[in-house]
Amino acid sequence: MESVISLKSVSKRFGQTIALEDVSIDIPAGVVFALLGENGAGKTTLIRILTGFLNPDSGDATVLGHPCDKAGLSIRQAIGYVSDSPALYEWMRPEEIGWFTSAFYDQGFLQRYQQLIVDFDVPGGVRLKNLSKGQRAKVALALATAHDPQLLILDEPTSGLDPMVRRQFLESMVDRAALGRTVLLSSHQINEVERVADWIGILHQGHLKLVEPLDELRSSTSIVTATLDDSCAVAALPAGKVLMESKNGRQLRWVVKGLSDDWKNSYGEDSGVTNLSAVPATLEEIFVAVCDSRASRPQIEVS
Numbered sequence: 001m002e003s004v005i006s007l008k009s010v011s012k013r014f015g016q017t018i019a020l021e022d023v024s025i026d027i028p029a030g031v032v033f034a035l036l037g038e039n040g041a042g043k044t045t046l047i048r049i050l051t052g053f054l055n056p057d058s059g060d061a062t063v064l065g066h067p068c069d070k071a072g073l074s075i076r077q078a079i080g081y082v083s084d085s086p087a088l089y090e091w092m093r094p095e096e097i098g099w100f101t102s103a104f105y106d107q108g109f110l111q112r113y114q115q116l117i118v119d120f121d122v123p124g125g126v127r128l129k130n131l132s133k134g135q136r137a138k139v140a141l142a143l144a145t146a147h148d149p150q151l152l153i154l155d156e157p158t159s160g161l162d163p164m165v166r167r168q169f170l171e172s173m174v175d176r177a178a179l180g181r182t183v184l185l186s187s188h189q190i191n192e193v194e195r196v197a198d199w200i201g202i203l204h205q206g207h208l209k210l211v212e213p214l215d216e217l218r219s220s221t222s223i224v225t226a227t228l229d230d231s232c233a234v235a236a237l238p239a240g241k242v243l244m245e246s247k248n249g250r251q252l253r254w255v256v257k258g259l260s261d262d263w264k265n266s267y268g269e270d271s272g273v274t275n276l277s278a279v280p281a282t283l284e285e286i287f288v289a290v291c292d293s294r295a296s297r298p299q300i301e302v303s
């Protein structure tokens with residue numbers, strides 16, 4: 001089946017700054033895909049390429065089968081998109097902008113928009129320039145979702161929303177995916193994302209460090225801890241891909257992907273290591289391990 005979003009070896013620089021380097025992703029239909037990354041990781045650049053606002057220096061990007069560099073307008077008409085700073089007609093009221101925008105879409109748009117505005121508790125008769133940041137974000141979200149698009153792209157969708165609306169909004173993304181729609185959202189809110197995402201992509205300094213279904217990522221990544229007999233000794237790494245190692249006195253901690261079932265066998269009585277244990281890693285722990293360049297012996301594969 002064709003991917004809803006496909007990026008093949010996409011790179012983009014701004015002068016000396018590498019915003020994206022050789023990024024390839026295929027996102028299937030019917031999933032919530034969360035793009036995570038620190039400030040400046042390249043998330044917005046990737047979204048601007050997908051929505052045709054920016055062309056890559058090299059590589060190919062398609063959305064719903066359309067090439068992003070040539071069909072930006074068609075893509076933006078077909079999808080729902082909310083940027084990190086949505087531009088709205090400030091002098092309009094929410095009820096007016098809904099009515100105005102409905103002219104570009106099918107008959108159901110206005111009814112769905114009005115329902116969303118009620119659900120989000122936005123006052124329909126106040127000018128947009130006089131609404132709070134969160135209320136404006138809700139209007140932008142309602143406009144982007146009221147035509148029930150196949151694909152919804154959201155750059156930092158929950159910033160400015162209060163906790164109740166965030167929860168309601170994120171749950172509605174899961175409902176969309178269950179109906180076969182696809183949602184791509186960029187976020188810093190790792191804990192929130194962990195509750196709703198099916199797939200995770202982690203960008204770090206323009207490089208896609210990881211892209212995987214969240215279930216597989218969680219079940220394959222462990223936090224391994226151990227105690228050294230002598231704090232000056234060096235312990236063998238556990239068998240698997242060590243994403244990060246940290247040491248605090250005699251305490252060792254590793255984040256390991258694909259920890260082998262018999263990993264404890266490598267630590268015999270004379271290994272100088274005791275109190276071995278492994279627990280599943282949280283998404284936040286995985287994110288830090290992938291992005292933290294201070295890890296002392298990072299990204300090592302031990303077999």
Ligand SMILES: Nc1ncnc2c1ncn2[C@@H]1O[C@H](COP(=O)(O)OP(=O)(O)OP(=O)(O)O)[C@@H](O)[C@H]1O
Nearest residue numbers: 014017018019037038039040041042043044045046
């Ligand atoms: N128009 C531009 N001109 C110059 N540099 C840019 C431009 N747009 C982005 N960059 C640079 O590209 C890199 C990636 O920026 P981008 O906005 O994609 O990051 P981001 O992951 O969305 O960050 P944040 O989470 O802070 O919004 C940054 O170093 C940024 O300074």
